Amino acid sequence: MSGAPGREAALGDGWELVVGLEVHVELSTATKLFCGCANRFGDEPNTNVCPVCLGLPGSLPVVNAAAVDFAMRLGRALGCEARGAVFARKNYFYPDMPKAYQISQYDQPTNTDGRLELPGGHTVGIERAHIEEDTGKTTHIGGGGRIHDADYALVDYNRAGVPLVEIVSRPDIRGAEQARAYVRELRAILLAVGVSDARMEEGSMRVDANVSVRPAGSDELRTRCEIKNLSSLRALGRAIVYEAQRHVDLWSGGERPRQETRHWDEANGRTTPGRSKEDADDYRYFQDPDLVPLAPAAETVAAIDAALPPLPAARRADLAADGGGAVSAEDAALLVERGQDGLVRAAIAAGADPGVAATRVANDLAVEDWAPVTPEGLAALVAMETSGRLTATQSKQVLAEMAEGGGFPDAIAERRGFQAMAGDDLAAVVDQVISENAEAWSRFCAGDEAERKKLAGFLTGQVMRATRGQADGAAVNRLLAARARSRP
């Protein structure tokens, strides 16, 4: 998680990557965008449907005010202008499109002209964040399960009419890492304002990348390709790197890329051509006559602004300030993304060492439900660790039990018989391990830094085994170093 240019995979000399992202996010409203059907993932197919979301003849859409509110909340969190908006029809035929048009927003979207600042400091412009309805979901049966050789297809319309916001960035992203950072930051904002669960793996957050390259230092925009089927952050990063290199190779060989949609082939690690722009659909957008324009009142926008929760960037800054420089940027970003920054800040306020508290939670509290962990409990745990009463390993186990509702850390440690082995007891164990592993010990003492590090891991592991984990790894390392120095 870093926007640092130094960590980007390097393109060929003199080339710069230009990426814009289109992110579709399902809003977590109780009901769909234009009808009262439940907006719920994972139900039996075609159970959350009605005449409106099935597009039956004679049915009419009525906009869900909650969806508009959610979209505006997101827009304001992205620093967008909240504007009067018009719903438009995007016309194309597809079996999972019940009306053969998608109700979207075209030239007058709800949100325009925002920005998203990455944790590394780079700012990506947001062109627009507009509201639209999702389509149904087609499953191809038989053959290879692909559209071309399937025997037939099944369509589930539960997803048809689910409210989406499409967030379109400006082509301000300069690398694969930045693209990943952008998606992670956007996800953190979505979670913070509470408008989506933004899960890429469940498809409630879908990312398409527009990729092109240009000579470094130029500000031209060259032919871009839109990469689809990016189902994870890893895929996003790999696809961008692959596609950029493909463009560099083409340009370098005197060719030019075709403007087209391409699919990411995760298994083979490459993009493959989809539809080219020449035979792309003409969507024939026009204002949907069944809906009236949205005209948010100034008071509505002001109320949304006033109710916005602290956003990730501000929360990271607050955590950093409370940590007094001891909380790493990576930990801060992760904690905010998981919504654990409040816990850590409260523990710091209760006296916990900021660096240890942040690291312990960032590394070892990656669980869905950590509600039972209180700031006081966390502060007490950190105090036990920093005072040497618990080893890092023991501390992790106690934290895990705290998250399961196990109570206060000293009670858990006592119940499990945890206490850090220290002093002469530990020195005795270390000496015993040294004598039992004479060869490894000699190589440790004689080795270069890499060798030493490798063998330190091995020897520490032996000590841990002998003490059944009651030794503190850092203390063992200190003892090993001291013994090596005093070796005759």
Place this chain on the structure above:
Amino acid sequence: MTALGVAAAVAAGERTARSVAEDYLDRISAGDGEIGAFNLVLADEALADADRVDAALGRGEPVGPLAGVPVALKDNLCTRGIPTTCSSRMLEGWRPPYSATVVERLRAAGAVIVGKTNLDEFAMGSSTENSAFGPTRNPHDTSRVPGGSSGGSAAAVAAGFAALALGSDTGGSIRQPAALCGVVGMKPTYGRVSRYGLIAFASSLDHIGPFGATVADAAACYEAIAGHDPLDSTSIDLPLEPIDGALADGVEGLRVGVVAELCGGRLQAAHLVGTDAPAASGVEGVADDVLARVQDAAEALEQAGAEVRTVSVPSAVLGLSAYYLITSAEASSNLARYDGVRYGLRVEAANAAEMNVNTRTAGFGTEAKRRIILGTYALSAGYYDAFYGKALRVRTLMLQEFAAVYEDVDVLLCPTAPTTAFELGAKIADPMLMYLNDVCTIPSDLTGHPAISVPFGRGDDGLPVGVQVMGPALSERLIFRVAAALERAAPGNGSAP
């Protein structure tokens, strides 16, 4: 008997709703073989509805204002569990799982639904000849068309098969057939009547409205179906003014404008007071006998105390072009859902895209295809501004010009249709000639303003002529009032075939 007469007799216990329904069903079975007004007669359902009304009366429960009144529905209005076809093969076998808001409201008012009436496929046409189930004939002369697209509903009321009917009006599809069949047909302000459950042709111009034998009947039907509906986002949430009390008020002191352009630009206006400069241009095809009846109507209003003058709405002559671009564009999108995937007709093929093409090729008639292609073209990249965009600008201009005219007059008068009913087959091969039927009715669909056609005398061929009263948005009470005055003054005042 009028619809209101039926309702009064049923409410007073002079007749049972069942006996009324049986009478109407008998007339349908005796006469509809010749007319072809109905796609589907709902005999069992009608009798069951009638029995429920009678049972409620028997228990002393209050019944609605249309208790026991037989009503016919244009077959593009959804009826739960009952086939709804739009007179297209495309919807073969489909039974909607819900009823249109207007159908629910008619039932709540005590009406008895007797059947679903024929129309031009998806309401595209002016003669009811573009029906997959064959044409409807005009009860006044069965060699003639009833007009369209709501020709089945107009014919049903004219033939006494139903006391009231609902139609839909996108370019004149209620008012034009009302004129040709010698009944009253009214199109309310856009948004006054919910479109929920009306199968869309062109959403921004589709209106549902009533047919009746009299102005009072049409007004009662309008009142039963009008009002805000949360299921239609374009529905107007404003209180309704009661119409009934206004019908006898007369037109004393009202300012009436005769629209020069919609009279073909050749009004003989010398006898009209307050004459502005007559327009040089006008719409094509307004027949002399129709024009003469409009002038008779203007004189009748003048004699009843109205102040009549000619007025000019120059953009009215552009209405037809703007209308065909906008409605076809919207239709190309609205009719795209008929793809064979979920309901209605499916013609199988090797893959979904071919199935889609085969289904639409087999399912749509010529006129529907013509408009889908025209509309697709009008919305296409590179053509949008020149066609659809320009048509929208004409619509805006027309709204401005009508608003200006309504500064000076209260209502407008013009022909409903340029001619009386024409022969079957006379215009079906020439779309442009057919489209000209709607030149006088299209402007109020583009503006969304209310308008009504009321029979006023006959043409040289002895067939009914309708004159049209138009008003500004939400002026339903006023146009019904003027229509009632014209009805009282109409020569012969009889329209039964």
